[in-house]
Amino acid sequence: MRTEATGYPIERIRADFPALQQRIGAYPLVYLDNAATSLKPQSVVDTVCRHYREESANIHRGVHHLSQKATEAFEGARDKAQAFLNAARREEIIFTSGTTGGLNLVAHAFGAGLKAGDEIILSTMEHHSNLVPWQMLRDRTGCVLRFIPITDDGQLDLAAYDAMLGPRTRLVSVVYVSNSLGTVNPVARIIRAAHAHGARVLVDAAQAVPCRPVDVQALDCDFLVFSGHKVFGPTGVGVLYGKYDLLDAMPPFLGGGDMILSVTLERTVFNALPNKFEAGTPHIAGVIGLGAALDYVRGIGLDRVAAHEEGLRAYATALLAAIPGVRLYGTAPEKSAIISFVLEGVHPHDIGQILDSRGVAVRAGHHCTQPVMQRFGIPATARASFSMYNTRAEAEQLAEAVRAVKEMFA
Amino acid sequence: MTVSDELYQQVILDHNRSPRNMRALANATHQAQGINPLCGDEYTVYLAVDAGGIIREVTYEGHGCAISKASASMMSQALAGKTIAEAHGLFDAFHALVLGKAEAATPPCELGKLKVFSGVWRYPARVKCAALSWHAMKSALDGQGKTSTEDAL
Ligand SMILES: Cc1ncc(COP(=O)(O)O)c(C=O)c1O
Numbered sequence: 130m131r132t133e134a135t136g137y138p139i140e141r142i143r144a145d146f147p148a149l150q151q152r153i154g155a156y157p158l159v160y161l162d163n164a165a166t167s168l169k170p171q172s173v174v175d176t177v178c179r180h181y182r183e184e185s186a187n188i189h190r191g192v193h194h195l196s197q198k199a200t201e202a203f204e205g206a207r208d209k210a211q212a213f214l215n216a217a218r219r220e221e222i223i224f225t226s227g228t229t230g231g232l233n234l235v236a237h238a239f240g241a242g243l244k245a246g247d248e249i250i251l252s253t254m255e256h257h258s259n260l261v262p263w264q265m266l267r268d269r270t271g272c273v274l275r276f277i278p279i280t281d282d283g284q285l286d287l288a289a290y291d292a293m294l295g296p297r298t299r300l301v302s303v304v305y306v307s308n309s310l311g312t313v314n315p316v317a318r319i320i321r322a323a324h325a326h327g328a329r330v331l332v333d334a335a336q337a338v339p340c341r342p343v344d345v346q347a348l349d350c351d352f353l354v355f356s357g358h359k360v361f362g363p364t365g366v367g368v369l370y371g372k373y374d375l376l377d378a379m380p381p382f383l384g385g386g387d388m389i390l391s392v393t394l395e396r397t398v399f400n401a402l403p404n405k406f407e408a409g410t411p412h413i414a415g416v417i418g419l420g421a422a423l424d425y426v427r428g429i430g431l432d433r434v435a436a437h438e439e440g441l442r443a444y445a446t447a448l449l450a451a452i453p454g455v456r457l458y459g460t461a462p463e464k465s466a467i468i469s470f471v472l473e474g475v476h477p478h479d480i481g482q483i484l485d486s487r488g489v490a491v492r493a494g495h496h497c498t499q500p501v502m503q504r505f506g507i508p509a510t511a512r513a514s515f516s517m518y519n520t521r522a523e524a525e526q527l528a529e530a531v532r533a534v535k536e537m538f539a
Numbered sequence: 540m541t542v543s544d545e546l547y548q549q550v551i552l553d554h555n556r557s558p559r560n561m562r563a564l565a566n567a568t569h570q571a572q573g574i575n576p577l578c579g580d581e582y583t584v585y586l587a588v589d590a591g592g593i594i595r596e597v598t599y600e601g602h603g604c605a606i607s608k609a610s611a612s613m614m615s616q617a618l619a620g621k622t623i624a625e626a627h628g629l630f631d632a633f634h635a636l637v638l639g640k641a642e643a644a645t646p647p648c649e650l651g652k653l654k655v656f657s658g659v660w661r662y663p664a665r666v667k668c669a670a671l672s673w674h675a676m677k678s679a680l681d682g683q684g685k686t687s688t689e690d691a692l
Contacts, residue, residue: 324557356621476604479547479560482665494578508579508602537543538552538605 134484156488206420245271310459311467366415573675
């Protein structure tokens, strides 16, 4: 039964993704590992290829034609990212190596202003990339980390959060959409509460930007990070958004070329934003490819994507929940189409392996969120994560494959 | 061949369903823990070796996928009554088998029922699952307390 919401151009979208045209053995590929990374539309592949083929040159430093073309394309991608996030200024968009790169940048540059006893609030739901840099900062500075607990259905315990906020809170860094539970956290509410205490807020939007419109001015977040590869762009590239005054006041993270105005042997005058935080030759092709990916997403419209995925989430959740022995982890009322589950008596890796033999790609493991696994007392889950190009028929194939696993292990 | 023919043979599914000798061993002379940090699988393997160097009993506890659990279960049966030297020989033979290099193993060793793991090498991500408890067993005999698949393979 392949009935997508009327008007949603599913066939056209699927045709844009060359990877979807493959078979895995005898089966068509059912790609449900989008939370790990998304597939790439032809336009992104073409844009990256064209850069290397026709305008491979360094940026910001050549008078020659190719360098100017590459610089234009690179800075054009910044404008696209600005529009994508509705940032007030283009200088607020810093290109990074990814979510992890952005988080480490903030942990160093914003963290440089923290001292022993200052508090950072994180949550138990964070990806390791939003835990480890802060633990490292704590070990450098003596600041204190506090963790918002998770409720049984996979939500952040907001009462506990409110009680944690206080005069020592300097930063709150939380995930928008959980990559292991699928929970959509009420970040606007979290930000308002933090601001009332004078604390800054960083939002890890790695899983949010591929599936819902994100407006940094409406959210009023102070920082926001995401990865290109999860939003249909290349790997190795990402975006850090930061409010201009905050970024401007922060010291640089990496030193090197491009982030300077002038250098003598003794001292350096740093460049203005955004270059101050973009030391060295960046992933030029990746940034330009990310621009193409953001164009692609805008062409479809994230409101429509969100509606499509909500339909998939509800349908797939119902199909899986109907299989005896399946237990779902993450049952919050506000969820994205990320479904973590276990099957009684079967280890998640075996589920993943057998699903793979039927062409269904899911991830099995702790999903870089070991504290979430510890919270629920399980070593791992199987995780099916849907994207804009997935269909209800694929949700059915997933459920059918899970039933086959169950039979095999009965 | 399907994944169930190659990887999840009936014998493996049976050992996964009812693992043999899965318990701690109070009179263990050797023990070691094996962990696979990539997937979180972990087993502690216990051996009771008598004064004559004969392995009297092998047990294990821990958790992991069907491949790692069945492997531990079948290892515990295969090693009982063997000498330490024979256990090392069996380790080498089994290791070669799951890496798909069984022919190259010298001297040829009697793997018997353990041959059900002969399809594992075609699934590189699962080789470590099959080898996990074996590495722990070897570490135990060698007097090391802990082993990780990240060091061992
Ligand atoms: C919520 C979340 N945060 C951070 C990351 C890290 O992203 P990257 O590995 O692209 O830096 C991921 C990716 O797995 C994620 O899902």
